[in-house]
Amino acid sequence: MDKKYDFQKSEKQLRIFWEENQIYKYGQGKERPVYSIDTPPPTVSGTLHIGHVFSYTQAEIIARFKRMQGYDVFYPLGFDDNGLPTERLVERDKKIRAGQLPRSQFRNICVETIETYETDFRGLFQKLGFSVDWDLSYQTVSSLSQKISQRSFLNLVKMKKAYRKESPVLWCTQCQTSIAQAELDTLELESSFHYLNFKTSLGDLLIATTRPELLYGCVCIFVHPQDERYHKFIGKMATVPLYDFEIPIMADEMVSMEKGTGAVMCATFGDSTDVSWYQTHQLPYKKIILPDGTISGEVPYIGGLEVNRARQRMVEELKSRDLLVRQEAVSHSVAVHERCGQAVEIIPSNQWYIDVLTEKDRFLKAADEISWHPAHMKKRYQIWVENLKWDWCISRQRYFGVPFPVWYCKECKEPIFAEEDQLPVNPLEEMPGKACSCGCTQFLPEEAVFDTWATSSVTPFINAGYGEDFDRSKEILPMGMRNQAHEIIRTWAFYTIVKSLYHTGEIPWKDIMISGFVLAKPGEKISKSKNNSSNSPLALIETYSADAIRYWAASNKLGTDTFFSEDEMKGSRRFLTKLYNAAKFTIMQLNDYEQKEEFDPETLLPIDRWMLERVSETTGVVKKLLDDFEIGQARHEIDDLFWRDFCDYYIEIVKERLYQPEKHGVRERYSGQYGLYYSLLGILKLYAVYTPFITEYIYQDFYRSHEEMLSIHQTIWERREANKIYLEFGEQVKELIGTVRKEKTEKQLSMKDEIPELIITSSKRFREFFKATKLDIQACTGAKKVMIRS
Structure with missing residues (x-):
């Protein structure tokens, strides 16, 4: 081994070695059972940051772990490169506006832009040592993905789970598109209650509103049926101030008697409650807000x-006419579009939906059929489903996305759906292959595109080639694992469950692994859109190594958020140096080591057996933890084995025996070599899932000439129960040596200083073990004489 580990040279060489030898190639389950992973395709909306490294590395560790458990791992990594996030990136990068260019020209610019970003994304993941089979990679904007997305939609139409209707829809006036409930965030904003008197035949009815600009859109006043203050007003008419038209006063239990004055104006539309009242009570619609975020020209004054x-302007007008009774400062939650932060409006629009409200019980039941890691994340999913108020709006009035395979008859306006053999189809460029049932042959294309989640939600089907000639659904579905961040439980997790249940009747994956965020500051996650990460992953790799970053990424409890500082790399660097030096020392002692077929491991010295049993014990514990996706706790178990048992104790105990066979015996030296060989190999296998480069380097430098497998990443973890008697003996030896070290420290002695005599009190059970370890203990403690007594 080199005197010092050159990670920059080694990591590059090993990446080439893995690729040339197809170490991570998926074998289609021909020789081993399949474990399939539904990896989140990173959204092409900006540069990848340390937060991506954190979450994606955690999942990659599981892929490596499963491979070393004997699975044929189906591990793709795609790119989510269509829809609004990519559009906004291109507009920002190229300083253009999508709506100002021909759609085909804008699409070409998008394709060129995403190619550059995706090359960078792939390069970063490769430098991090990701064991992805890149032949399985995909793009959500590719022809195959479009075909499968369109096929999914058409099947849902046939099942009557996808439908089109004109109804109130959540609308972003900045992005100029409809959005789904899952794309909402809430902001706590300072506002004002404006108190207005509505005239009635029984006197004034005082109402507080935060949205006086909607006065012209008032269609009703609601009070709670049990509110005694307003019993007499129910069924009467009220005159809207300033505009002087009458609206009815009605009762509804959705009214909060404590909020404002307890009497509420319903306008079309201020919020989702207005929509509910509009639909329940069949109220008229009055157009106020337009799709571009301006007030309709028909509205007087504004x-x-x-x-x-x-x-x-409305407040000014009300004040000038002495119609504003008073104003009161309030703080309230406002729904905003998660992509741009713009306050969301509700306007009527013709959109495509997927029915989710009628199947809420089914989706809740599915949560119980999936194992959630951490378990408490299931509650987030359940709360989201229980509180759904809208069907899933899947159409977007944007440009770069997967087109709806739909046209509309010019005569009867009925939708005409593409045939299977037309997919993927762009209705703006192609026409249906048949006439409408009414006989008309002229059509208008659907101009909307799918919401990006409508495509991302079929990633298991894209991976499986669902409905294609190479369909491998039986091979990989349901997938073994989905990994994702907790913020998209309500979108990616929920929508994928919806699609999977509708199309196959089964859950999409058996386990879901939820990662936390890397925070830029308390309460603010690092994100591409905010560009609030000061640490470039590539620069960190160049400075500290991929292994160092991966080791840090595995330090946290699953699902918890964390901060990142370059100081974190000091611990990683210290570990890598320690592992390299420990391996270098070990291999120096194994220069003349040869595996003897006739050697019986049962004849090993007890302390050598202890070290091997500790490796077996830790392997079992780590396997259980990683089966539960607890990569942080598992790494800490390996660290404890390596730092304490292997380095602090075992190496120090056997050192003299390796150096001085003439004193300890040749057989005894071979026992120590055997213990070092297999304990280090076991430790390297455990760390291989975390730090793949340095472990491979050590394996290739020494173990490759002794072991059968070409790469350490093709080896399998040992599976056997550890022998407890040797584990107990080892703990006693550690306690003994620890006591001697403590005594020396307290007496300000060097660890190398001799002590005249060491008396060991042992039970009969371990007496022979201590006798066989006597010389090792004597050498390790510096004792001139060792006495063993009962």
């Missing part, structure tokens, strides 16, 4: 103004 300016 027509044509942007919403916030219209609110200010």
